Amino acid sequence: MAKKEEFTDAIMLLKHDHREVEDLFSKFQKASSQDKKWQLAQQICNELKIHTMIEEEIFYPAFEGKVDDDLYHEAYVEHDGAKVLVNDILASGGEGEFFEAKVTVLCEEVDHHVKEEEKSKDGFFAQARDTDVDLKALRDEMLARKEELMQQLENGGLPPAEMRALSPMPA
Ligand SMILES: [Fe+2]
Numbered sequence: 001m002a003k004k005e006e007f008t009d010a011i012m013l014l015k016h017d018h019r020e021v022e023d024l025f026s027k028f029q030k031a032s033s034q035d036k037k038w039q040l041a042q043q044i045c046n047e048l049k050i051h052t053m054i055e056e057e058i059f060y061p062a063f064e065g066k067v068d069d070d071l072y073h074e075a076y077v078e079h080d081g082a083k084v085l086v087n088d089i090l091a092s093g094g095e096g097e098f099f100e101a102k103v104t105v106l107c108e109e110v111d112h113h114v115k116e117e118e119k120s121k122d123g124f125f126a127q128a129r130d131t132d133v134d135l136k137a138l139r140d141e142m143l144a145r146k147e148e149l150m151q152q153l154e155n156g157g158l159p160p161a162e163m164r165a166l167s168p169m170p171a
């Protein structure tokens, strides 16, 4: 498990997650067997579930009213868009004509979202750095929550990702 000394602050922790998931997406693109692709897709989806949860529960709310409103709201909508695919991919068991296309489109969506967060001048993280929010305290809170969620994942799995901005999908 990651130690807090590995990350200078909350933003470094989130960027580290971004690099990990990018690495998994590129492994997915290169994988040749269906089993390997399914295993990587599950890993990607679970990492994204945990990452979006720690951002939505802890990181984003700390900056409500402190970063640009449009950017703030779009971040939640982008997360929900990705969650539709995450839940669908995990439920698919890696089967079906559209499996690879779903993972590819998820990768494109995540790529766009990560750019919005990391954009050097006016991205979410750059704006967050310009506030008086304690980024080390947020890091500690997020690491603790991440550890809890990883435990949950090991002990039977995480529930489907919950929408925060989009209406729940009709049953
Ligand atoms: Fe992120």
Ligand SMILES: [Fe+2]
Pocket: 052, 055, 075, 079, 113, 117
């Ligand atoms: Fe995000």
